[in-house]
Amino acid sequence: MKIYIEENLWDSFSFFDEIRALFNFTVEFKKYRFRDPYFLAYIRVRNPSERVFYEPLPLEIENEKRDLIQGVIYDGVELLKYFSQSIDISKPAVLITNRLIATPGDDMRYHLRMIVMSAAAVISLKGILYAPAKPPEYYIKSSLGFTEKIDIDVRKVLRMLILQFYAYFEYEEIFCSEKTCILYNCHTTEEINQVKGLCKKHVKMLEGVINPSLELRIF
Amino acid sequence: MEGEIFAKTTEKDVTSAIVKSFHSMLIEYTDSDVIVVGGGPSGLMAARELAKVGKKVLVIERNNYLGGGFWIGGYLMNKITVRAPAEKVLDELLIPYQEYTKGLYVTDGPHACSKLIAAACEAGAKFLNMTTFEDLIIKERRVSGVVINWTPVQALPRQITCVDPIALESKLIIDATGHDAFVAKKLEERGLLKTRGYGSMWVEESEDAVVNHTGEVFSGLIVTGMAVTTVFGLPRMGPTFGGMLLSGKRAAEVALEKLKGFE
Numbered sequence: 478m479k480i481y482i483e484e485n486l487w488d489s490f491s492f493f494d495e496i497r498a499l500f501n502f503t504v505e506f507k508k509y510r511f512r513d514p515y516f517l518a519y520i521r522v523r524n525p526s527e528r529v530f531y532e533p534l535p536l537e538i539e540n541e542k543r544d545l546i547q548g549v550i551y552d553g554v555e556l557l558k559y560f561s562q563s564i565d566i567s568k569p570a571v572l573i574t575n576r577l578i579a580t581p582g583d584d585m586r587y588h589l590r591m592i593v594m595s596a597a598a599v600i601s602l603k604g605i606l607y608a609p610a611k612p613p614e615y616y617i618k619s620s621l622g623f624t625e626k627i628d629i630d631v632r633k634v635l636r637m638l639i640l641q642f643y644a645y646f647e648y649e650e651i652f653c654s655e656k657t658c659i660l661y662n663c664h665t666t667e668e669i670n671q672v673k674g675l676c677k678k679h680v681k682m683l684e685g686v687i688n689p690s691l692e693l694r695i696f
Numbered sequence: 697m698e699g700e701i702f703a704k705t706t707e708k709d710v711t712s713a714i715v716k717s718f719h720s721m722l723i724e725y726t727d728s729d730v731i732v733v734g735g736g737p738s739g740l741m742a743a744r745e746l747a748k749v750g751k752k753v754l755v756i757e758r759n760n761y762l763g764g765g766f767w768i769g770g771y772l773m774n775k776i777t778v779r780a781p782a783e784k785v786l787d788e789l790l791i792p793y794q795e796y797t798k799g800l801y802v803t804d805g806p807h808a809c810s811k812l813i814a815a816a817c818e819a820g821a822k823f824l825n826m827t828t829f830e831d832l833i834i835k836e837r838r839v840s841g842v843v844i845n846w847t848p849v850q851a852l853p854r855q856i857t858c859v860d861p862i863a864l865e866s867k868l869i870i871d872a873t874g875h876d877a878f879v880a881k882k883l884e885e886r887g888l889l890k891t892r893g894y895g896s897m898w899v900e901e902s903e904d905a906v907v908n909h910t911g912e913v914f915s916g917l918i919v920t921g922m923a924v925t926t927v928f929g930l931p932r933m934g935p936t937f938g939g940m941l942l943s944g945k946r947a948a949e950v951a952l953e954k955l956k957g958f959e
Contacts, residue, residue, distance in 0.1 A: 536912070
């Protein structure tokens with residue numbers, strides 16, 4: 478498995494050992510850089526309720542070159558497509574980025590995502606913080622201008638997402654219906670807190686692949 | 697006479713004092729270095745920074761009062777929040793504040809707003825309030841002035857149609873008209889720019905985004921403040937104002953750089 482870390486995140490990324498410890502096989506880490514600032518500026522999400530792309534302004538392209546991308550959200554499908562076309566996807570490959578990614582939901586509005594996956598996967602570290610729905614108090618305080626601390630175990634969620642992609646890539650297993658299973662598709666912080674480890678079915682499925690000491694209660 | 701406090705004057709002198717001084721100001725500012733459209737926090741900040749270094753700056757404000765939303769924080773409560781490093785602007789303007797949590801500061805809206813207005817005035821910026829921006833002057837694909845009219849003209853009955861505006865020229869225009877981005881939208885009407893519309897509120901990152909995207913979006917037009925979110929499709933900020941102040945400063949920096957081309 479190859480884990481690509483976006484270049485601007487590499488120095489501050491602190492989960493190398495945790496990811497390595499997940500599997501019985503070697504996980505290779507590599508730096509990744511998007512080579513096309515125009516494309517990144519082009520695939521920005523502009524309107525939460527419309528999937529439409531605009532010719533970028535020169536300042537947007539300039540800001541992409543300089544990584545001045547706070548507050549910017551990217552279309553996750555397009556970002557994943559670009560990433561997938563730039564690497565070898567015959568083996569599982571994941572890009573970990575600090576960019577925020579969103580994809581349209583059933584309501585046709587964009588929703589922030591922690592992960593977008595297909596033949597490869599893009600995981601957004603920032604998305605792990607912002608995408609899951611929080612308790613109502615968080616939004617009330619935020620709306621009044623107060624920056625509320627987001628209480629999420631990033632390490633736990635990152636490992637969950639990588640295993641979810643791996644299960645999908647190797648076994649075509651799309652999530653688990655057990656709320657306590659690592660492969661459960663969590664949408665809220667409460668759901669993340671309920672996850673305890675792999676369920677029996679998925680322990681069996683991943684037997685021999687994941688680190689045996691982690692099988693029953695990964696976290 | 698006993699009890700008489702004020703100097704003697706006549707009605708005609710009062711009237712001519714108003715007319716003459718306004719007239720001479722308007723004549724002088726038919727041509728400026730920079731016209732700032734919108735007298736909210738980002739517009740005032742940009743005007744102050746530019747006037748402070750000797751640039752000829754005119755602020756157009758459609759309301760009678762200046763300050764935009766800077767008088768009041770969220771939910772009609774008149775407390776203003778800024779996040780570090782914007783408290784340095786409060787220091788600079790001698791606005792008292794308190795640290796609420798690490799890096800988050802609270803100040804009184806009326807105090808902060810009146811100080812910012814005073815700072816822009818004292819720096820030498822001039823103002824046309826009760827004045828509505830109507831259109832742009834565009835020459836050779838470059839913005840080079842604004843078309844304005846009195847705000848009350850908009851409220852006239854439809855039968856009265858011939859109330860023509862006037863035009864003012866300037867080297868640069870700054871769009872500080874908030875979410876409406878009126879100036880940028882005028883370019884959009886002509887197919888010269890495509891604004892994206894602002895997204896959902898996101899206090900934490902939108903302030904950085906607004907400051908980083910403050911800049912020239914069309915030859916001669918700089919956007920600042922919440923107009924930036926509309927032009928670039930960025931999240932809006934919520935009731936916190938540091939981004940407005942720093943965006944105004946950034947707009948002034950960009951303008952100063954562009955003005956070098958006219959020297």
